[in-house]
Every structure is written in structure tokens, then in C-alpha cells.
Amino acid sequence: MRGCHAYAYLRVGLGVATVIPEHKIQEILDRVDLVSLISRHVELKKAGREWKACCPFHQEKTPSFYVVPEKRFYFCHGCRASGDAVSFVQRYLGKTFVDAVKDLAQELGIDVQGEEDPGVRERQRIKDATDFAAEHFRALLWQQDEGRAARAYVASRGISEETAMAFGLGWAPDAWSLLADRFQKQGMLEWGQQAGLVTPRSSGEGYIDFFRGRLVIPIRSPEGRAIAFGGRLVGREDGPKYLNSRESRIYNKSETLFGMNQAREEIHKRKAAILVEGYFDCIGLYQVGVRHSVALCSTNLTAGHLQVLKRADAKKLFLLLDGDKAGLAAVERLAGPLLAAGADARVALLPQGDDPDTFARRQGLEGVERLLESAQPLTTHLFSTVLPHGTASPYEEKMAALDRLKPMVGQFVPGLERNEFLKAIAACFGWTVRVVEDSLRNLRPKPPPQGAQGAPAQQPEKPSEKPPPWLETLYVASILRDSRLLARDTFRVCDELSHMGLRMALAHATSGHGTEDALYEASDAVKRAVEEAWRQLPERGMTLDHDFSNICREIMVRRIDERLAYIRRATEQTPGAFDLTEETRELLTERVELLALKKRVLEELKPASSGTKAPMQPV
Incomplete structure (x- = not known):
């Protein structure tokens, strides 16, 4: 599932921006024929329910590049390139994230220009x-x-x-x-x-x-x-x-x-x-x-x-x-x-x-x-200021003090906080809570704004946003903290990000606009998640480098394990070696390649003893 409430920003000239909501990007990914798109540049051959070829991103003699139309993604066991239609156009044609989205939208007849938001x-x-x-x-x-x-x-x-x-x-x-x-x-x-x-x-x-x-x-x-x-x-x-x-x-x-x-x-x-x-x-x-x-x-x-x-x-x-x-x-x-x-x-x-x-x-x-x-x-400060002598204060001082406290009480809504504050006033004045309440009975919280017919104005509820995946958030937050880490991403984890809001924040930050802009226009869910990740990540330096390596390792291992689980489910009903279909043979070959890739990931991204274990869950 892709994340929600995220946008791509297109800049044309000074300050002109067109907005592409995520639902448009998701529509593009749902409608694009990934096999047709990639076959324009790569000679694909059918391999069961998948397609394979020699990888266009590195030199190889034995095909290790797979396209999985069912799941709308591609991957290479050799150079570890992977992603969806947008990332393929980005990588193969050297396009920016936004330009890749625009090109695919134009081919599919999806009007992204029509989504221009004058307010944005x-x-x-x-x-x-x-x-x-x-x-x-x-x-x-x-x-x-x-x-x-x-x-x-x-x-x-x-x-x-x-x-x-x-x-x-x-x-x-x-x-x-x-x-x-x-x-x-x-x-x-x-x-x-x-x-x-x-x-x-x-x-x-x-x-x-x-x-x-x-x-x-x-x-x-x-x-x-x-x-x-x-x-x-x-x-x-x-x-x-x-x-x-x-x-x-x-x-x-x-x-x-x-x-x-x-x-x-x-x-x-x-x-x-x-x-x-x-x-x-x-x-x-x-x-x-x-x-x-x-x-x-x-x-x-x-x-x-x-x-x-x-x-x-x-x-x-x-x-x-x-x-x-x-x-x-x-x-x-x-x-x-x-x-x-x-x-x-x-x-x-x-x-x-x-x-x-x-x-x-x-x-x-x-x-x-x-x-x-x-x-x-x-x-303590308030009561000692408005009524220095407490319960021993004369009537006039108590009434003057109560008058100073009234505006504060008026900002409470009925509930625990208001009740406790009234108890505190009563103790300070030497009165009962009932007496304090009676003295303030004319105070009421300010009414909500009125609508056209005198009824409370109804504010449209914003749909609740699900937070982005935590590991992906840690990955992006690390790079936003220190952009040099992107060069250390040898397994191209950036292509594995599933959350569009995080992908766009990363693309914006690494295209020369900087972290400020990347988060300024991010959705609240992305912004909150990245800020929480920053609190848990170390500052720049070797410790952050180590944690970033651990994060990359964890993401890659999880992706590989997900694919291995799929292959296990798809092949577990195979009766015997002589009954293998071509599709099953391809899947078992892929399994061997995935296990080799997992081994390389574990060896190359070994947890460093001098680093701290990256937090796997938000706190």
C-alpha cells in the first residue's frame, strides 16, 4: 500500500508550482503496463508469470533482471536495482521523480496539469x-x-x-x-x-x-x-x-x-x-x-x-x-x-x-x-501573587483576586482540569468548591463559531493519515540529517521505498532544494514521523553511519524475506522434481539467487559493534 496525502511539486519558472496528489500517482502506477514500458528498452522473455532479461543497469551474460507485472515492480539479483514504473523511468532515462511521473501521465492520458492548485x-x-x-x-x-x-x-x-x-x-x-x-x-x-x-x-x-x-x-x-x-x-x-x-x-x-x-x-x-x-x-x-x-x-x-x-x-x-x-x-x-x-x-x-x-x-x-x-x-505563583495572605486575606482582597482569576477559569472547558483548578482556588481562598462555582457561574467557555443559520459551523473532518513505515522513515530521516549517506546506499534502498510521501520528500531534498523545503510541504503524517525518527537517531558522525547501515540492512533483508515467502507458498505444492513446471523452475532459480543476495547483504552490511542498534519501532 502506498502512503496517503502526499504530493509532487513541479516547478516551472520562478515559484510556479503544479501539484500532483498521490491518488494521481497511484492511478499511474495502477494503469501503466510495466512489461510494455520496460520492453521498449529491454528484450524481455516470458518466465512463468514473470518476465526476465539481462539487466539494463549493469553488464551481465546470464539474465538476472525480473519484471513482476502482478506486483508492478522489477528487480535485479545482480546489481540489486528494483522499483516500480516511476523508478524505472527515473533510473533508465535519467529523469527526476516528478518528470518521470509527468511523462507516464502524458502517455496514459492522465491529466496531472488539471490538478494545479492555485493555493499551493x-x-x-x-x-x-x-x-x-x-x-x-x-x-x-x-x-x-x-x-x-x-x-x-x-x-x-x-x-x-x-x-x-x-x-x-x-x-x-x-x-x-x-x-x-x-x-x-x-x-x-x-x-x-x-x-x-x-x-x-x-x-x-x-x-x-x-x-x-x-x-x-x-x-x-x-x-x-x-x-x-x-x-x-x-x-x-x-x-x-x-x-x-x-x-x-x-x-x-x-x-x-x-x-x-x-x-x-x-x-x-x-x-x-x-x-x-x-x-x-x-x-x-x-x-x-x-x-x-x-x-x-x-x-x-x-x-x-x-x-x-x-x-x-x-x-x-x-x-x-x-x-x-x-x-x-x-x-x-x-x-x-x-x-x-x-x-x-x-x-x-x-x-x-x-x-x-x-x-x-x-x-x-x-x-x-x-x-x-x-x-x-x-x-503556586499565581495564588501567592493574586492573594499573598491566602485564607487570612480580607473580603476585599479575595474579591479582587477572584476577579483576576476569572479570565483564566473562563478558558477552561468542563472537565477534570477545570474541576481541579476550582479546588485549588477554594483551598487558597478558604472557601468550598460550591461557593467558588457559584461565584463564577456566569462564566462559560466561548461558544464555537456560528454557521450561516446560527448553528455551530461544521468543519470538514480531515481523513486520518496512517504513519509511513517506520524503517523507511528512519532511512529518509537519516539522509535528511546527512545527505552524504545517500552515497553509502550501495544496495539502492531508495528504490525500495513504498511510501510516496517519503519518496517525494527524499527526491525534493536530494534535488538541491534542501531539507527545509522537503519537510515544509510534507504531509503532517510524514512530518511527524520524520521528526520522531530524528529524535531517535544520533547526530552526524560514525554512529549515524552505523545506524544507517543497519537500517539499510534491515529493509533489504525484509524485502528479500517477503519474496522468499512468496516463492515458498508458490512452490510448496510441487509433487516432485520431475513434475516441475517452467514457472516453478524459474521461481526455484530465483530463490537460489535471492539467498545469495541475502548472504551478500548480511556480509556487506554487518552490524557495527561501535554503533547503536537503530530503533525498529517508534517510541
Whole structure:
């Protein structure tokens, strides 16, 4: 079975994309006559229910190349080439994965161009415009004269050049249309506007830059792709200190955390994340070695943010906020969604006058670690803040405290979390739960969006996606982590991948677009599986090499064993040697060749004692 919900992307010119859904690819594989296709290039001879020939991919005198029309695949016992119709066209004619799909579709009369998705095309063009802008800003920061003021500001914040480069910081000069003019020359002006990077002039024709006179901070997806920007005013006071990209087809504030691409691995390692409010807080912590902090992109904490953290395996959240009134207010603002989600959240308040950035610079990694160790549970901090004297507090203080807690309770839905929070309030106030409940009886969770007739809007359910095969996921995740491993795949396991989503991610990553793009457009099922595989795989180096070899070995052995099992079932009813049909003889010959191939695989890909055994199942 092929995987579901995956797409191939065809690029024609700058940013133009056509989408081929997997059901179209599967239709091609189901309808193509594999024997007819291969026989155009290879002289095939019937061998029972299969066809055989001398392999077109290596020199040989005895045929070891088989085509199995029943299962729609080919394989060679000599050079280990194998795959389906798409992979044959790729390998024999030197086509890319997408071009091979297009060629076969054209022959079969399957309209893949008709599957063009304007939304996907628009997203791709916005991504191209955002990439172009990110490089534009980055280059200007490091220009000798143009970026001098911005570099001085970066240095004044204690940020090294190395850290500035790691976060891709840039500079938007105080010019009206520098980026807009470049977009115009590239034919990207419309998409620069869609990305929120340029805006029409208030009077007259033309466009002006959205970011001007600002240090530019790229906001990235968890995979590392620039999807928006924040801009900090430098050198003048006539405007807001911070300016942020508006939302677009590729940027959703409620699902984006700044620094997640840098912090994801460390969050998984520690099973914890630090939540700060500012870009420079996150950057400053990173520079001193605190690598598991993320920042809100000038918005409230949402269920989407918490889901992103959950996917990164953050079991515990630390709120690292200023110790002034603004910091205390921020804790109360963030508490609602955290408590409603049942998150294990703790509060680490900084000394008066400090923010995470300045504290980290002064106290370093050890100071930050000590502060986190002293962090209080969120409810403990809340109750000690809103009602410092607890049950001994006078009536007026209790009512004022209850008023501050009401917005938090209002974010709960009926259930265990709400009941437990009400019990905690009752214990703090010295009331019964019934009294607390009566005091809050007018609070109800926000109703769902209403449809046209006043009924709750019905959202179409997305079909659940089955995760791709785990071994195949480990294989692809290893190559996405270190592309050099593909050259070590001597048995061409890449041709054995059955999941189209993984095949397309691999093809995209190894065709020059890189890992970021490969996962940016991958289905949720593929993305989740690859991220889980990354957590279990080692970093680059000999250990990853050893594990990759073990993964290749396991996949090949399983494929061979599957074929051997088929041959055993097909030949087990044979009465005797004199009663063998031609088809049975071919199968028994194939069995001998498969056993020889299995022996070579086991010998050439011996498990290395210095490596770790690759995880065979997700955890």
C-alpha cells in the first residue's frame, strides 16, 4: 500500500508550482503496463508469470533482471536495482521523480496539469518572495557601509557575529522602496505584497517597503524556513519600536514560535522548553548556551503554540519573564491557556530591572540554570501573587483576586482540569468548591463559531493519515540529517521505498532544494514521523553511519524475506522434481539467487559493534 496525502511539486519558472496528489500517482502506477514500458528498452522473455532479461543497469551474460507485472515492480539479483514504473523511468532515462511521473501521465492520458492548485502555487510564490527578502536583508547587514549602524546596534545588545549569522539577522535601510524595486525587477512584486513585505503607496503609483530603518529578524518554521519577519527600529524614534509581518498563507502567528527551529533538538533532549516574550530574549539565551527557549511572535499564547511544543516533546514549560509589573501581568495572561491545557508550567521571575537577555549576559548559563531550578509551579505563583495572605486575606482582597482569576477559569472547558483548578482556588481562598462555582457561574467557555443559520459551523473532518513505515522513515530521516549517506546506499534502498510521501520528500531534498523545503510541504503524517525518527537517531558522525547501515540492512533483508515467502507458498505444492513446471523452475532459480543476495547483504552490511542498534519501532 502506498502512503496517503502526499504530493509532487513541479516547478516551472520562478515559484510556479503544479501539484500532483498521490491518488494521481497511484492511478499511474495502477494503469501503466510495466512489461510494455520496460520492453521498449529491454528484450524481455516470458518466465512463468514473470518476465526476465539481462539487466539494463549493469553488464551481465546470464539474465538476472525480473519484471513482476502482478506486483508492478522489477528487480535485479545482480546489481540489486528494483522499483516500480516511476523508478524505472527515473533510473533508465535519467529523469527526476516528478518528470518521470509527468511523462507516464502524458502517455496514459492522465491529466496531472488539471490538478494545479492555485493555493499551493500562491504559497510557493510567497515562499520564494520571503526567501528573496531574507537574503536581501541579510546581505545588507554585512555590507561595509550600509549595515554599519545596524551592526553597531547588534553589538550593543551583546550579540556576536556568529549568533547574528545563526539567526539570519538582516538590515532594512531607511529607504522607501529598495526591496520593492528589486521585487519589481524580479517579477515578484505581487508576491512580495502577499507576503506583507511591500505595500502600495498611499498616494500615486508604486510600492514602498514595509520594513525601513529596522534590524530584521527572520521568523522561521520549525523546519527552518523563513516565513515572516520582525523589525526593530534602529537610529530613529518616529514609529513603533517593533514591527512584525502580518499573517499570510505561509505564516500563522497562532502556530508559530520564534526560535523553534533552533530549539527543537534541545527541547526534545531536556523534555522541557523555556517560553520568553521577546526575540532578543531568545537570541540572548541561545548565545550563552541556553538552547531550548522560544518566544511568542507578539501574540497571545494559543492552543496552536502548545501543540507545536507538544510535538517537540516538551513535557515541562518554564515561563522566564521580567520581574516587574509587566512580567507579572504576562504570567497572568499566559496562565489561562496553560492551565486549561493541563500543562506542567513553572514560573521563573527575574530580578527587578532584568529581562532574560540582560540576565543571561550577566549571569551566563549557570545563572540561568539556577533560576530555572528555583522556578515555582504556575498555580503556586499565581495564588501567592493574586492573594499573598491566602485564607487570612480580607473580603476585599479575595474579591479582587477572584476577579483576576476569572479570565483564566473562563478558558477552561468542563472537565477534570477545570474541576481541579476550582479546588485549588477554594483551598487558597478558604472557601468550598460550591461557593467558588457559584461565584463564577456566569462564566462559560466561548461558544464555537456560528454557521450561516446560527448553528455551530461544521468543519470538514480531515481523513486520518496512517504513519509511513517506520524503517523507511528512519532511512529518509537519516539522509535528511546527512545527505552524504545517500552515497553509502550501495544496495539502492531508495528504490525500495513504498511510501510516496517519503519518496517525494527524499527526491525534493536530494534535488538541491534542501531539507527545509522537503519537510515544509510534507504531509503532517510524514512530518511527524520524520521528526520522531530524528529524535531517535544520533547526530552526524560514525554512529549515524552505523545506524544507517543497519537500517539499510534491515529493509533489504525484509524485502528479500517477503519474496522468499512468496516463492515458498508458490512452490510448496510441487509433487516432485520431475513434475516441475517452467514457472516453478524459474521461481526455484530465483530463490537460489535471492539467498545469495541475502548472504551478500548480511556480509556487506554487518552490524557495527561501535554503533547503536537503530530503533525498529517508534517510541
